[in-house]
Amino acid sequence: MQIEKDTVRIGFNPLTDCASVVMASVLGFDRKHGIRIVLSKETSWAGVRDKLLTGELDAAHALYGLVYGTQLGIGSARRDMAVLMNLNRNGQAITLARRLAEEPVRPGLRWAQTFPTGTHAMWLYYWLAAQGVHPLREARVLTVPPSQMASNLAAGHMDGFCAGEPWNHRAVMDGVGVTIATSQQIWPDHPEKVLAATAAFVDAHPNTCRAMVAAVLEASRWIDASAANRMATAEIISAVPYVNTSKDVIWQRVLGHYEDGMGHHWEDAHSLRFHQEGAANFPYLSDGMWFMTQYRRWGLLRAAPDYHGVAQQVQRLALYREAAEMAETALPASALRSSTLMDGAVWDGGDPERYAASFAIGQR
């Protein structure tokens, strides 16, 4: 098997869930599969997208929604994109300012998320709507860089935010915010970050991409294998070149130990997962389609997309299956899965346009 390009530049944003991409390089799983991963720390999701499109990055740790937003031309020029694999499930959260912690969530609050078509925007919208608050009409929602969330919250510029870790736990530790909901409460085992590339890169470098997926699969399996491995992962990714924070901010939630800042402590049954015997990594068509249904729901898509067609084009199922074989990772029987979200709505990939229109609160 000829590797078309043996050095790959993979971009990541400094968040806890960049761990599998980092560990694939740190633990040498890349060399095992005949490639070398060069990690590139990025400062914004828009920057990640632009660098994928210009070829400055070959692949990236990216928000699920970023890939579909670009595929559908929401906010940027339309380009054919690829989801090579899912990187993780769960492990994001919604933080509310400490001063509001005692009150029920009400309309009129100011919220922040991390990217307009991204996962955090969709979790926040879904959660607010499930509380009966229309996120676009009865709340102010803006995009703020994750690193500025806590300071904006402390300064009273906003009332809450949805972001990845370690920023929610950090807000609890700093005493400025409380974890009002975890993303896994909104959708247990929801998809989150993906390994993204442009379709053009994948088509020109299929063997390189298979090697990359196989290496990240092995790293994912290693992280999930034991508490000791998770602890070691937290230690490594907290370093300056990666997340650049103290290990204490990261490790608890990586191990599933949660505290909400209001005196509740729990072991979370659906905390951040990198592998789950491959279930967390499979690029389910239904996962990809879900983001399109939410873009319809919130008016980001003005006409119904070809849900199945687009998902089938973006999710590289065949390539993933071959890479999974290389990494001896189990495959699910179906490319669709069924989930029950916090409001009791079931999403199984069937009739997406009807699902998108089924919500009492939406922007249609």
Added chain:
Amino acid sequence: MSRPLRIVLIHPPHECEARSRALHAGLAEAGYELLASLPADFHLPEAVARLQPDMIIVDAESDARDALEHIVIATRDERRPIVMFTEDDKASSMEAAMAAGVSAYVVAGLQPERIKPVLDVAMVRFRREQQLLDELEDTRHKLAERKVIDRAKGILMNKHGMGEEQAYQKLRTMAMNKNLKLADLAQRILDVEDLLG
């Protein structure tokens, strides 16, 4: 003489980097109106909505990029060019970024007298692209109308045994009598056909 370009500069949280100072100087010298230099915080969308700049300039490596992305989507019916400034002076990555939809790159260390032509080109390029997009949208719209009219014509031809020209004249007369656009009348015919089969 057209009015000067009105520009908003988005600066990093810890400002006063040499390159951002150079850019300030270059913009002033080139005769642009620098409306404001803003941090990318919670107030940015409000400020942009209030100031209505012609162009926004931001550091390509800034985490403010995502906040701008929000503004781009929220105001997607009234697009404005976004210009990046960057340390990266490779011509290839500049061209690629522009192909990907960024209007222009301003490279750090660019002489102040070079800034004006770069921004002028960015603005011209952006306007040209907007015009092309508008024309494309217009063509799409006309094509869709054409299809509706053709289908309505087909119904008249089938049901009433009219020739093509006769069906078209009939549609035109009905549209004029009802004071409707031809495409709107055709759509009504299709709706009725849908309901009554």
